[in-house]
Amino acid sequence: MGGLGCTLDGHLNDQKFSAPMPWIGIYIVAASLACLVAMAADLIYGFRHTQFWFPCRFFSINATSLTLIAAAVKLSVDLNTSMPSRCDQLAKLSSTIFVCTIMANSMPSLGTMGNEEIFMNIMALGILVITLIVNICIQLATGAIFLFWKEHAFVMFIMLVLLVILSFSALTVPTTKRYLEFKYSKKYELVLKEAPSLNNQTLVSKLRENLTKYWMMAYSSSPQFVMGRSVTCTASGALCLVSAMILGEAMVRSFFLPWSLKFCNGESDYKWSTTIVLVTQTIAVGVGTIAPACRWLFAIRFRCPYRGNKGSKTEFKVERYWIQRLEEMKECPLTSAIFKLQNRHCRRIAHDAKNRLLDLCIALQTGIVSVSKWVRFVSIFSASYIFLCCDFCRKLKRKFRLSNTVSSGVNSEPDSQPDPRLDLSRFVLHLEGEEALVDLMIRNNYDATKHWFHLGTKRQPKYLIKLLDKSSQGFRALAYFDSDQVPSLGYERPPNSWALPVVTLTSIALALPNIDRSSIRDLRCGVNEGLLYVQNMEKYLDTKADLTNIKKAAEIVWTEVELYHKWLGLDLRKVSLLQGKSANEVLEELAQIAKDKFLEYEKANLTVLCLKDSPLKWPIKLLASNSMYRISKSLLLNCERSNKTAEKLFEDITVMISDILGACMTNLQQVISVKCFSSAIEERERSVRHAIFVLGKIEEILKILEHKQVPNLDTEQMACIDEWRLLHTQKDSLVNFGSSPLETDTPSSASTDVYIGID
Incomplete structure (x- = not known):
């Protein structure tokens, strides 16, 4: 009896081979x-x-x-x-x-x-x-x-x-990328030189103008667009x-x-x-x-800007960037493996063979480009007469409309007014031989930024805007969330970040008793929207120290707080529902819990050497516990000076959070500028497009920030929260927290200037 592979007579059974x-x-x-x-x-x-x-x-x-x-x-x-x-x-x-x-x-x-x-x-x-x-x-x-x-x-x-x-x-591709990257950096510097003064423009309109320039630069230098054209x-x-x-x-x-x-x-x-x-x-x-x-x-x-154009001598010129890479390879010496050959004659033969091969490649590349240009020329020559007919019909149609307009007495004065649009021809990045495409790229992309900006305006962070409306002039309240009078836990104090104090303050606010649920919801949603911008600011600007662990601590703690109303496993809702406890007692309890957790994590993790070495290397839970301890103690010191209710403390914390977020977001214009430059050339078009969308989202926020008295700090200082704290602490060292920025603060009309760190 034959198996699956053979028939009864022993021959190969190939009947099922074609079944699948x-x-x-x-x-x-x-x-x-x-x-x-x-x-x-x-x-x-x-x-x-x-x-x-x-x-x-x-x-x-x-x-x-x-x-x-x-x-x-x-x-x-x-x-x-x-x-x-x-x-x-x-x-x-x-x-x-x-x-x-x-x-x-x-x-x-x-x-x-x-x-x-x-x-x-x-x-x-x-x-x-x-x-x-x-x-x-x-x-x-x-x-x-x-x-x-x-x-x-x-x-x-x-x-x-x-x-x-x-x-x-x-x-x-490598040659054009390198060349366009160089041109982008030069044009970027040109935008920065033209940016510092507002020239009677609002901050939003100036940023939109700059982003329009960045978009034209990024779009015209996109490697895919360069290859596609x-x-x-x-x-x-x-x-x-x-x-x-x-x-x-x-x-x-x-x-x-x-x-x-x-x-x-x-x-x-x-x-x-x-x-x-x-x-x-x-x-x-x-x-x-x-x-x-x-x-x-x-x-x-x-390629037919002038109809009936039969081409020119430069139409068939092979630009240098086509063969530049091959010429560079020809100038480079052979690899070390070839030079290990003992025979000098063999090395010379290898070197000459390389040059002959590259000469052949250069000739082949020149031929490919020339033939491609001939294909384009023949196509243009054939189609030019069709374009002439189309232009003739278009002119007749325009004359007919004009005659109807004149006969009907319609005022044509607006059509004769000069075009006020921005001249972007300087910011179109093109290669040799692409001069005819400059006007085309401007015409097709001039209004592209309007679309993404308007999309952003439809998705503005309403809770964050509502929260920032409560910020004080100059954002002075951010100086009081971490007092120097609070004793440390036995180690050097870690530097502050922008996100972790906001997360900790929000956790404390959620633990306060007798607070309206709608107020808690508005605060939580506003902080959630604001932390997205804080993370971007810390990513692009706040690079003075390695705050990786502190940033991770803020992200992990906030995920737990925002989703489950818990701080390192502590249910904040249970704390807020405890009857009979005052605001001071809640702060004291949170500070003690944070201290106990700090000591617990210190013993559980072998981190003594790490703790003594640098606070930047502390584990995430230790950083979060230290932040809760210091901020709770700082708030407790201020509450002891003026006996505050939970509702009043909630308002003070809300102003603190608003001021921290507002001070951080004064760096957004700098973030936008850096983001448009620091991204890779392959991703730059997408980065600029996203920056325009973000500008539309924060339009109202920037208008709010324009009316705040922002201190005169340089770019690096504005990106560091401890620099803001130091400045306000020095200015307000003789003023009591309970009566200065949060209680007696009134909007000032003396100055509405905002520091613009475009450069």
Whole structure:
């Protein structure tokens, strides 16, 4: 009796080998569908944000996409499965063209990669493409592909050209990034020089003006945009469109001219799945071709600023940045491994071989760019007459409207007024040969910041605004949350951060008895909204000391307080519900609990050496316990001077929290400026866009801060809470806390200036 592998007569039983083939076809469909969805998402994103160079946000050349491509082209690399029918042969062709579509579609994603990542991804893609071409050639020779051999040959040529374009375009990415990074830093300094004086502008309008400049700089220097508008990328779009047309021609011949082709009888092992593969990949080719074709068409449209322009001598000039990387490689010496060769003659041969190879690459790169420019020139020449006709029709339409306006007596005076818009031409970062695109980039992106700003204004932090309205002039109350009269717990006192005192004060406020629930809710929500901005400020500005543990302590403690109303396991609600306890007794109890926890954590953790070394290295729970102890004791000292009720103490704590948050948020304009510069060039466009959105959210907050008497501190001092405390302590050393900033404070009209640390 034969087993699963052999028949009864001992021969190989291959009847079941082809049984799973249709499900392999479904696997191919799933991989193709994943690529289709990602490319469609990029297409929708580009249209939605009017970025018609279509950045690759969802689909790019990486390990995941290359794995999906390898699965999607299974039919094209299958050497020995018979594919006799019309759908079978078309499915092989669609798989091949699908690779061309993916290569052209994902070309801008090269701008987001580092040097090593580019090299690895291009190498992997090259291996995949060469393998695909070799397998197709074998099938053409064996007859597995017996139709559309001309189409396959043409598509293989396009695929090889696209691979070469992709590889040599990748060489320019480090050069353009370095050049645009240098130009961005110079323009950034120019913005800072123009920023210090408000010139009768409000703080919000000045920041909006600066962010408009930053946006134009970030957008025009985006590595994906630079790659997307390059001549090689637009040429790859034309090649992608040609490959899609080849698939369309093959399908038309197959379905509408069946007599021109002769198919074989029989059924493929893939059976019905090849039809699904063909439909899926045809849709994917159609969707994936839109973005590359649009890049090509818009390059034609925007490279014709003057209709009928036949080009100029500079139109075919190969700019230096195309070959600069290769020239730098040529100037560099060989690696140390080569120089370990003992024979001087061998070393010279290796060095000369390297130079000859790089000379060949330089010539090839020059040829690729020149051919790409010729493709663009021919496209522009062909389309220029169409644009002339469109312009003529547009002028006639404008004259007709003007004549109607004059005859109807409509006042046209507003149209004759000068355009007051900001001149952004100085802040457009472009490469050599892209001068014609400056006006285009300004025209398409001048009003982009308005959209994100208005989105931010619709999501303003209402609880935080309500909380900041209670802040005192000059934010003087923040000097009293930590008194120097409180004895330490036997070790050096850790420095204060912005977030941890706010979290601790809020915890104390939640533990006070007889407080209205709506007041507690407003305080908790306001602090929760404010801590988001405090964390950003500490991330970008407060870098004077390593406050990592203190920042973590604030985040962990606040999560417990905000979600569960607990502080290090202590239920604050139970403390607040204790009847008969005064505010002083609650503070005394919290201080004692904090002290006990400090000693408990000290014994539980072997941290004696750490504690004696530096308070910045204390564990998180020790830092939180120390903060609760010191702040509770400081509040207790102030309460003992004037016997305060829980309600009055809650109001005082609210003002303290408001002042700490307000003082911290005076640094927001500096945070915005630093964020627009410090982010990587690949992420800078997104960072500036987020900064504009945040500015819209904090518009009302900045208006509140403008009417506070902010002390004259330099940028580093404003970013440090202990510097604020020191300044206010020196000024108010003779004034009692109970009667100074919280009780007798009135808004001052003497000055409404806010220190603007844009630089």
